[in-house]
Every structure is written in structure tokens, then in C-alpha cells.
Amino acid sequence: MNADRHEHVSSEAASPEGYNFAYLDEQTKRMLRRALLKAVAVPGYQVPFGGREMPLPYGWGTGGIQVTAAVIGSDDVLKVIDQGADDTTNAVSIRRFFVTTTGVDTTEKTCDATVIQTRHRIPETPLSEGQILVYQVPIPEPLRFIEPSETETRKMHALQEYGVMHVKLYEDIAHFGHIATAYAYPVKVNGRYVMDPSPIPKFDNPKMHQSPALQLFGAGREKRIYAVPPFTDVESLDFEDYPFEIQSWDHHCDICGASESFLDEVVTDDQGGRLFVCSDTDYCRTRVEAEGVQAVASPAKTQEVLS
């Protein structure tokens, strides 16, 4: 959030469609920004906010949308992804929402975006200073699985009573022989708060650690905001003899040949044909377009399959 952007935010005129800039009224945005500042000041701590009803159902990521609405300025370039793709219904709707209410430029290129709103993935292309990654969070409370009471979970955070998080991992190993938790894998932020990173694959957890980008998390239903400021330690919980590990594949991406990206398995026909392709479509395309990378399968054909 640079000074530039703040000026823009406060001087926004109404958007072409007659909404206030980014839909929310200025008072609501100020309230959200206060919550965001607090969240940045206490990394990983869940800040309650008086959420507004948004013209989209909760499942569509209203928490993330409100956070984006509070930080976006007319100079920003927005990218929206869902499961790594820019062209899913959810991503398209949210992008259209912000184009309509702000008139900002959008992009699919991770490196060109200043604000990236995401569900389920962190882009493969490393983020850089000045970028903001906004996560849509369904369930912000990592302790909820064991403790239904909000008063009690707040106390457990305050007192750092996090033994139960390892109980969960212990159960994984006892029943599956390894830590089976693959998504929403719990992390400790800045050595203090245990945080649910939203349902990203654990593959993405290491990207949160010491990221140069600002990471903001919005939960619409539970009305919570939390944050990981740039260059903050984010440590995935584990055991000494069962250290944290990310997912890996025996395959490379069938389109771009990438060996170090998160792969989706795609069924291509009813004869059991399968493809492994990057879940991050921009990353995959960029690699194909870049010199020296041979397309293994036809990207166009695979895109057809995917859509």
C-alpha cells in the first residue's frame, strides 16, 4: 500500500456504473483499512471487522473481495485466480465485479499485477515487493476443529495454547503413517500466532515464508481479517521425526514440462487418458511462450479439455 494508492483511494470518483469506487462506501473501506493495519501490525492475528453484505454469496469469497475493495486504487492492476486459473467462473465474476466498480486494468500475468486476489493457490511465479496477495478464506480459525467456542479459541491464541494443533498432526501419522493434511496446512506466523493459510495446498506454504509481497486474508462469513507482512517468518507445523514436506509428482507438466510446479491431474477421455498440467495457468503459458520451452502437448487442446 503506497502513499500514491491511498491518495487515489480517497479521491476516487464514482465508477462509470454509478457505484462508489470498488462498490464499498468510504466509511466501510476506512473501517476495513483500520482492521488491515491492525492485522499487519500483529502478523497472523485474526482481527474482527464489521463486514458488509456483498452482492455475492459467501462461497464466492466476499471476505477477499472486501479486502481487495479496501486496498485497490485506480492505478492498480488486478489479477484474480481460482485454483490457479484466471478463467474459472469464480475468478471471472470477481474480476468483472472490480472492472465494473473501479475501472482498473486487469491482467493474467502474475508479474504485471499489483493486487492478486486468490482462492486455493499462490502463484508459482515468485511475488515481489509492492505486490499484494489477497486470500479468500472460508474458515479462518485453525483451532475450530477442536474447539467450537469462539471465546475459548481467542483465549487459546492469547495464551499460545497450541498443543492441540500437534494432536491433529499426531492423528494423521497414527492413522495414515504420514502427515496427511494436504490443504489448509497450519502455520505459525512470526513465531507467535498459529494461522490457517486458507485452503491452499501445502505445496504453497513455503511461498508464504519471507515473501516480499504483502499477504492479506479475508473471511467474509466469520468477518475476520489477518495478514502476513512482507518478509515475515511463516513456519509449517510438524514433528522432528516427521518434518513438513510439500506434495511432489512423478510427472512433469504435460504442457510446459515444468517439474517444480503444482500439477492438476486431468482426465482427457473415457479410455483412462490422463494429463498432468500446471494448476497455475499463467505460469504454464508463460513458460510455453518463453524461448526454449517445447510444448509437450498442445496448450490449445488442453485448454479445451480443462474448460
Next chain:
Amino acid sequence: MNQPAQTIERTPATEQPVLSVRNLTKLYAPSKGCHDVSFDLHPGEVLGIVGESGSGKTTLLKTLSARLAPDRGELLYLNSEQQLMDVYQLPEFRRRQLLRSDWGVVHQHPQDGLRMRVSAGANIGERLMAVGDRHYQQLRQRGLGWLKAVEIDEDRIDDNPSTFSGGMQQRLQIARNLVTHPRLVFMDEPTGGLDVSVQARLLDLLRNLVMDMNLSVVIVTHDLAVARLLSHRLMVMRRGEVVEQGLTDQILDDPQHPYTQLLVSSVLAP
């Protein structure tokens, strides 16, 4: 079954008390709760609290175990570093810390003291993980050791306590508490609701653990036989007041207060 006085060596009372209770009071209404309770509990000593239903035993136990703030009175705990801690003057996180490590609480209903939806091994390991144990195999070894100690088949380690019998659940609860080697254990009717033969086995086990680990224990029961078997000293409660306290044998064999006399005679009555 042997008399406890013959089987449990009492620690000399010259040692400093591990728990000092002075005028502790928690009343929900007149004579509902506990009023003006004072006593010392020495290392290795077992104190029984007996009385009829509604006399305030659970209220007193909760107040003693840092889970229910008293209206007035003082609760002093001597920790393993020989520092005296004024329990209700401590910040809350220190009190909760005590409950997770130095102290143990065995609830009457196992479902209040166990996590019913995680395995027996995880139930035992939780306190260790809470104090920073991060080695899975070691946690597992400790779990197996404790299952054995409380006479639960080791191959039940990955089963949820919801599949256990009442007696096994109660023994698991004990294991879960003792795994951090607490110095002070509070028990509320640990044998309540169990069959007589199951009760006897649990009592035997408890008595041995108390001796082996030199535990200081406050145990609530309305069963005088349990009190006689386990406790060195007895406190008799009625309507929130302690009407009589002293050595267990003395109280049960020669009760002074009319209420105690009634209590003892109703047990002995054919």
C-alpha cells in the same frame, strides 16, 4: 483390601505443604457451594472430601484446582522450585499452565476429561505436545508405556476412547493426566458410575500410582469405602461447610460430628 494406613507411607508432616488453603469460599447462594474451607495438603498426601449430594464437594474441588475463582480466601501452591504461588493472584495463563503440567484433573465423566474423537495415544500425548514435545516416536512410546501402566491393551493406542468401556475411559483419563508427572491431582468421583468389580480394579491402580509417583491428591467421593481405601485424611462436608476433618481412620471409626456419625452409620447399616 488393605487399609490405606497400612499400605501408604505417610510423608512426615514436617515437610512444607504443597497446597495451603485458607478460608476459601465460593457460594452460589447461602449454603450452596463451599464456605470458609482451610487445610494443608502435604507432599504424597491423599485428602478425601466426602458428603452428600449438593454439599459442595465439586464446587470446592473446582475452586481448589484453579478452575473456579473463589469469592474470598487464599490458595497457595508450593511449586517444584519451592516457590510459593498465590494461585488466584497469578495471571490466567500461568494458572492454565499449571493445570496442563504440574497439576492434573480427573473428571467424574470421562467425556469431560478426554477428547473422545482422537485416539488414545493422542489423548495421552496432548499434554506432552502442549509443553513442546515434538518427536512423534517418543510420544508414541510414552503413550504405549502409559497404556500399559493403566492396564489398557497396547494395541488400542490408535482407537478412540468412544470405543472404550467406562472403566477403560477412566483409566485413560488418569494416564492422560499423569503423563507429565504432575505433583498434584484433583479427582471428582473417579469411580462413580462404574461396576463394583471395575471400581475395585481402578482403586487398586490409583493407589499404586499415588504411591509410586508420590502424588498429592484431593479426591471427591460420596463412597466412604473409596475414601477409606485411598485417603490419609478426610474432610466431611455438609451444606457448604466442613463439619469435621482429620485422619481417615479416626473419622470413620470414631466420628465426632452428628452428621458424620449419621453418614458412617448409614454406610454400616445392613
